[in-house]
Amino acid sequence: MSIRxxxxxxxxxxxxxxRECALQAICLPAHLPSEEARALEAAVQRxxxxxxxxxxxxxxxxMGALFVVRSGSAKRYSVTLGGGEQVHGFVLPGxxxxxxxxxxxxxxxxxxxxxxxxxxxxxxxxxxQLLERxxxxxxxxxxxxxxxLDESQRLRGELAQSDARGRVAxxxxxxxxxxxxxxxxxxxxxxSMSRADIARHLGLTLETVSRALGTFKREGWLRVxxxxxxxxxxxxxxxxxxxxx
Amino acid sequence: MSIRxxxxxxxxxxxxxxRECALQAICLPAHLPSEEARALEAAVQRxxxxxxxxxxxxxxxxMGALFVVRSGSAKRYSVTLGGGEQVHGFVLPGxxxxxxxxxxxxxxxxxxxxxxxxxxxxxxxxxxQLLERxxxxxxxxxxxxxxxLDESQRLRGELAQSDARGRVAxxxxxxxxxxxxxxxxxxxxxxSMSRADIARHLGLTLETVSRALGTFKREGWLRVxxxxxxxxxxxxxxxxxxxxx
DNA sequence: ATCAGTACTTGACATGGATCAAGTTTTGCA
DNA sequence: TGCAAAACTTGATCCATGTCAAGTACTGAT
Numbered sequence: 001m002s003i004r005x006x007x008x009x010x011x012x013x014x015x016x017x018x019r020e021c022a023l024q025a026i027c028l029p030a031h032l033p034s035e036e037a038r039a040l041e042a043a044v045q046r047x048x049x050x051x052x053x054x055x056x057x058x059x060x061x062x063m064g065a066l067f068v069v070r071s072g073s074a075k076r077y078s079v080t081l082g083g084g085e086q087v088h089g090f091v092l093p094g095x096x097x098x099x100x101x102x103x104x105x106x107x108x109x110x111x112x113x114x115x116x117x118x119x120x121x122x123x124x125x126x127x128x129q130l131l132e133r134x135x136x137x138x139x140x141x142x143x144x145x146x147x148x149l150d151e152s153q154r155l156r157g158e159l160a161q162s163d164a165r166g167r168v169a170x171x172x173x174x175x176x177x178x179x180x181x182x183x184x185x186x187x188x189x190x191x192s193m194s195r196a197d198i199a200r201h202l203g204l205t206l207e208t209v210s211r212a213l214g215t216f217k218r219e220g221w222l223r224v225x226x227x228x229x230x231x232x233x234x235x236x237x238x239x240x241x242x243x244x245x
Numbered sequence: 246m247s248i249r250x251x252x253x254x255x256x257x258x259x260x261x262x263x264r265e266c267a268l269q270a271i272c273l274p275a276h277l278p279s280e281e282a283r284a285l286e287a288a289v290q291r292x293x294x295x296x297x298x299x300x301x302x303x304x305x306x307x308m309g310a311l312f313v314v315r316s317g318s319a320k321r322y323s324v325t326l327g328g329g330e331q332v333h334g335f336v337l338p339g340x341x342x343x344x345x346x347x348x349x350x351x352x353x354x355x356x357x358x359x360x361x362x363x364x365x366x367x368x369x370x371x372x373x374q375l376l377e378r379x380x381x382x383x384x385x386x387x388x389x390x391x392x393x394l395d396e397s398q399r400l401r402g403e404l405a406q407s408d409a410r411g412r413v414a415x416x417x418x419x420x421x422x423x424x425x426x427x428x429x430x431x432x433x434x435x436x437s438m439s440r441a442d443i444a445r446h447l448g449l450t451l452e453t454v455s456r457a458l459g460t461f462k463r464e465g466w467l468r469v470x471x472x473x474x475x476x477x478x479x480x481x482x483x484x485x486x487x488x489x490x
Numbered sequence: 491a492t493c494a495g496t497a498c499t500t501g502a503c504a505t506g507g508a509t510c511a512a513g514t515t516t517t518g519c520a
Numbered sequence: 521t522g523c524a525a526a527a528c529t530t531g532a533t534c535c536a537t538g539t540c541a542a543g544t545a546c547t548g549a550t
Contacts, residue, residue, distance in 0.1 A: 078402065081487070086402035100398065102391030109398070131383060138376060138383070145390035146347030152397040153345065153354070157323065157331035159404055160448030164537065195498065203405030205538060210499055226498075226546060242326070409507065440528065453507060455529055471516060471528080 017041060021070070026094040026181055028068055028122075028140060036136045043126035046070070047119045055112040056097065056119065063101030065121045069093050072117035073192045077200070078109040087201035089155075090114070090193055092178050099148050114192040158242055159203055167202040168212035170241030172222075176231060187234065191227040262286060266315070271339040271426055273313055273367075273385060281379045288371035291315070292364045300357040301342065301364065308346030310366045314338050317362035318437045322445070323354040332446035334400075335359070335438055337423050344393050359437040403487055404448055412447040413457035415486030417467075421476060432479065436472040 018029050018041045029037035047067075050056060056067060059078055069091050076088040076097070088109055091097055097119070101107045131138050158170050180186035191198075199206040216222040221237055223230040231237065263274050263286045274282035290310075294317075295301060301312060304323055319336040333354055336342055342364070346352045376383050403415050425431035436443075444451040461467040466482055468475040476482065 080402075080406065084406070086406060088398050088402065100391050100395040102387040103395045104388075104391075108395050128380075128384075132380065135373075135377065139373075142347040142386070142390070143349075145387070145394060146345050146349070149390060149394045149397060150345040150348045150353050152394060152401060153333050156397065156401040156404060157325075157333065159401060160445070161325065161329070161331060194496095200405070206498080207500085207539085208537060211537090214499075439526095450508060451528080452509085452530085456507090459529075 067097040312342035317360040
């Protein structure tokens with residue numbers, strides 16, 4: 001806890017404004033009129049880089065802030081009664097962390113870094129003040145929540161309807177799509193999460209995930225070497241995965 | 246479409262104010278200071294009762310309003326490429342419809358009545374105006390969205406981790422819990438949805454749902470007669486279902 | 491560079507749930 | 521009230537995926 005406190009610098013260093021950020025096009029301020037973006041930026045704190053494995057928010061903790069990933073990636077999960085992990089998803093740069101906290105004022109899942117993770121932090125107090133006078137931000141926060149809800153439902157549908165290969169294909173196609181939006185290669189990437197994490201996310205076992213990747217490889221859809229993925233036939237994956245928008 | 250338009254009366258008839266509504270304790274205005282509740286109420290339109298099978302909102306349609314069920318129940322679903330239904334969930338009195346619309350300004354799933362359905366309607370335009378000046382309402386809408394998100398994730402975890410009996414147990418325990426919050430019996434109720442709907446919601450086949458109910462019956466946890474359910478051992482269900490808060 | 495620990499792959503086998511196929515009950519309508 | 525259609529239950533079979541067990545390939549530390 002004290003580690004996390006230390007990790008946060010008070011206020012935004014002038015050199016790293018949102019306007020200069022690589023994520024400009026997809027991050028929170030992207031859809032805001034410029035004077036709202038400026039007001040938001042003044043409230044944003046920039047966190048120091050976290051090392052892999054470090055937890056950014058814990059379930060049950062009061063919701064002090066909304067976070068946005070600046071670089072790296074993170075895993076959202078909750079711990080079941082049996083001590084197992086339910087992996088809710090993976091967070092990429094420009095994506096928000098902590099939205100479910102609005103439900104009760106406390107976070108309901110854990111988020112920990114998979115790679116070195118840097119992030120921005122918007123204190124809830126400030127956010128609420130800003131919401132009072134920035135209609136664009138109000139709209140944007142609602143949009144973000146609606147989107148998260150919609151995605152969660154869509155993914156649940158996918159889980160309910162697809163077999164193992166379909167789920168893994170969907171996972172890869174979704175990841176590929178999200179990477180592309182960030183200007184990264186949709187065909188060459190490195191998975192930051194383990195097979196076990198993927199499995200727990202998709203409701204499968206790690207062996208089944210491994211086998212699914214194996215068959216995709218054999219069919220010539222992928223090249224797989226440990227966590228490095230090359231997508232050779234994106235269409236085949238997308239078709240099996242049930243269509244990513 | 247014209248049917249739906251006709252079904253909506255302009256303004257709230259004086260006799261059915263929120264203060265007199267049976268759902269007072271759990272509905273949207275429940276957590277609002279009274280002057281905010283009054284302002285909200287002035288914006289609420291009351292829809293005429295819809296007959297079972299009638300669709301309240303359609304996927305792709307612009308989000309004109311947020312709805313709240315007053316009585317009856319509804320099914321939220323989307324239609325897949327193959328023409329099948331993915332059932333996202335069931336809506337009970339006091340619960341909101343259309344929240345995912347905030348994502349893009351359009352509804353992303355269909356909602357249709359399972360029983361005779363009456364509802365309230367909050368036009369989005371009015372809602373946005375109110376959000377500008379009612380901090381309590383702002384908070385409440387965020388809470389609602391956060392809650393929906395959290396529930397969706399939790400349910401997905403349940404799907405990913407439980408077997409067929411666990412899912413059906415969870416479904417019943419959840420329903421029981423939600424009915425209780427509405428002042429209805431948590432142990433004696435009538436399912437408004439078909440086995441097929443339950444199955445599509447849980448990612449199972451209707452045969453498997455039927456068999457799960459059969460085993461619960463045999464174990465003495467339930468009495469089942471068609472759609473009438475008596476819960477004899479709520480604890481057993483809750484335990485299998487993985488714990489409902 | 492080597493080694494130990496972890497992550498991953500692959501194989502054999504068991505099983506829960508899907509599928510196919512009757513039968514039975516319930517419901518809505520005449 | 522009775523009939524037809526829909527909803528549901530029950531049974532038999534098969535297959536995908538979980539489980540258990542080895543073996544291989546990374547990765548990071550010394």
